[in-house]
Amino acid sequence: MLTNSRLVHQPHDHGRCINAALSRANNLCTEKGVRLTPTRESVLRLLWQSHQPLGAYQVQDQLSKLTGKSIAPPTIYRAIEFLSDLGLVHRLASLNAYIGCPFPNSEHSNLFMICNSCGSAAEVAHTALNDVLQNASEKAQFKLESQSIELFGLCPQCSQDTTQATEHKAHG
Amino acid sequence: MLTNSRLVHQPHDHGRCINAALSRANNLCTEKGVRLTPTRESVLRLLWQSHQPLGAYQVQDQLSKLTGKSIAPPTIYRAIEFLSDLGLVHRLASLNAYIGCPFPNSEHSNLFMICNSCGSAAEVAHTALNDVLQNASEKAQFKLESQSIELFGLCPQCSQDTTQATEHKAHG
DNA sequence: TTTTATATGTTATATTATAACATAACATAA
DNA sequence: TTATGTTATGTTATAATATAACATATAAAA
Ligand SMILES: [Zn+2]
Ligand SMILES: [Zn+2]
Ligand SMILES: [Zn+2]
Ligand SMILES: [Zn+2]
Numbered sequence: 365m366l367t368n369s370r371l372v373h374q375p376h377d378h379g380r381c382i383n384a385a386l387s388r389a390n391n392l393c394t395e396k397g398v399r400l401t402p403t404r405e406s407v408l409r410l411l412w413q414s415h416q417p418l419g420a421y422q423v424q425d426q427l428s429k430l431t432g433k434s435i436a437p438p439t440i441y442r443a444i445e446f447l448s449d450l451g452l453v454h455r456l457a458s459l460n461a462y463i464g465c466p467f468p469n470s471e472h473s474n475l476f477m478i479c480n481s482c483g484s485a486a487e488v489a490h491t492a493l494n495d496v497l498q499n500a501s502e503k504a505q506f507k508l509e510s511q512s513i514e515l516f517g518l519c520p521q522c523s524q525d526t527t528q529a530t531e532h533k534a535h536g
Numbered sequence: 537m538l539t540n541s542r543l544v545h546q547p548h549d550h551g552r553c554i555n556a557a558l559s560r561a562n563n564l565c566t567e568k569g570v571r572l573t574p575t576r577e578s579v580l581r582l583l584w585q586s587h588q589p590l591g592a593y594q595v596q597d598q599l600s601k602l603t604g605k606s607i608a609p610p611t612i613y614r615a616i617e618f619l620s621d622l623g624l625v626h627r628l629a630s631l632n633a634y635i636g637c638p639f640p641n642s643e644h645s646n647l648f649m650i651c652n653s654c655g656s657a658a659e660v661a662h663t664a665l666n667d668v669l670q671n672a673s674e675k676a677q678f679k680l681e682s683q684s685i686e687l688f689g690l691c692p693q694c695s696q697d698t699t700q701a702t703e704h705k706a707h708g
Numbered sequence: 709t710t711t712t713a714t715a716t717g718t719t720a721t722a723t724t725a726t727a728a729c730a731t732a733a734c735a736t737a738a
Numbered sequence: 739t740t741a742t743g744t745t746a747t748g749t750t751a752t753a754a755t756a757t758a759a760c761a762t763a764t765a766a767a768a
Pocket of ligand 4 (some may be wrong): 639644
């Protein structure tokens with residue numbers, strides 16, 4: 365089970381996450397012979413500013429402020445599409461939001477654990493799960509092509525906070 | 537693995553699907569002491585007119601034609617919310633669309649197999665899958681509360697059609 | 709340099725969903 | 739049966755998300 369869950373939910377040097385993501389993006393673009401333009405890189409960087417997914421219009425606002433120019437929605441959606449086609453970002457359908465992929469070159473489950481409290485989203489690749497889904501599909505004679513799995517709940521940090529708050533209440 | 541996959545993908549007496557759904561809805565509403573008003577019943581019936589999910593505005597169009605009156609979006613969304621709260625319909629996040637639930641009283645996986653070709657969506661409840669997701673969540677110290685699983689691919693019928701078309705082409 | 713392909717800018721609009729407040733229908737009790 | 743509270747719907751306006759269509763600019767190739 366490959367996941368960035370620990371990084372997402374624990375204090376860490378997030379600058380390293382960002383640098384790694386940009387480095388991977390540069391490599392991948394070079395490899396594929398496509399261009400990581402300033403706009404595209406900025407959008408990727410914005411999506412990596414935290415481990416919480418961002419809506420397209422949030423990205424637009426921030427990019428507009430960043431550049432001082434007003435940027436229209438199509439520019440953002442194009443950059444997101446470009447990055448998404450390369451597997452560098454994912455769309456979270458339930459949230460209409462986008463997030464950077466921590467392992468664009470690995471096998472994917474397109475599985476996210478999304479915290480209802482803090483909004484963070486950890487990505488998980490889970491071979492056994494993929495097998496279960498593939499088997500279920502075959503049983504139903506369904507030719508599986510892609511999948512979107514979104515789990516909602518409480519991340520370790522928020523879960524702990526809730527527990528402590530409850531205990532505090534009980535004692536107070 | 538509980539599923540309505542066969543009904544969805546094979547010719548069948550769909551009137552029975554509709555009647556069963558409305559009957560379940562009536563029972564559930566009586567049981568819960570809430571009212572299945574004409575609007576709500578119509579929306580449920582429209583969502584059950586086929587095994588393909590419908591957008592809210594498609595429902596609006598059809599209900600407007602059906603009644604001869606113009607119905608505004610809030611009426612549709614309210615009916616959908618009512619039905620959804622009772623577990624009688626589900627939202628497919630990837631499609632911004634809604635579909636009737638074939639087994640509102642059973643355990644759920646919130647798993648759908650959605651055909652990229654014909655748009656049909658079969659619902660599946662899969663205990664083993666739920667266990668895998670629960671285990672993965674525990675491993676990540678994630679307190680799982682709800683889930684949305686959407687599989688995309690080709691349904692048995694469309695898969696067969698594709699195969700035949702390919703064969704035909706090869707022979708032609 | 710000319711040509712071609714790619715990327716971005718710009719305007720307008722489509723699509724999906726909800727806020728806020730008014731009215732109507734229903735249920736219950738005086 | 740009227741009054742009263744509750745639930746449901748009507749109505750208007752608008753928020754939020756996403757794309758179409760066409761113009762311009764930039765980069766790469768010939
Ligand atoms: Zn980080
Ligand atoms: Zn990923
Ligand atoms: Zn049917
Ligand atoms: Zn269901």
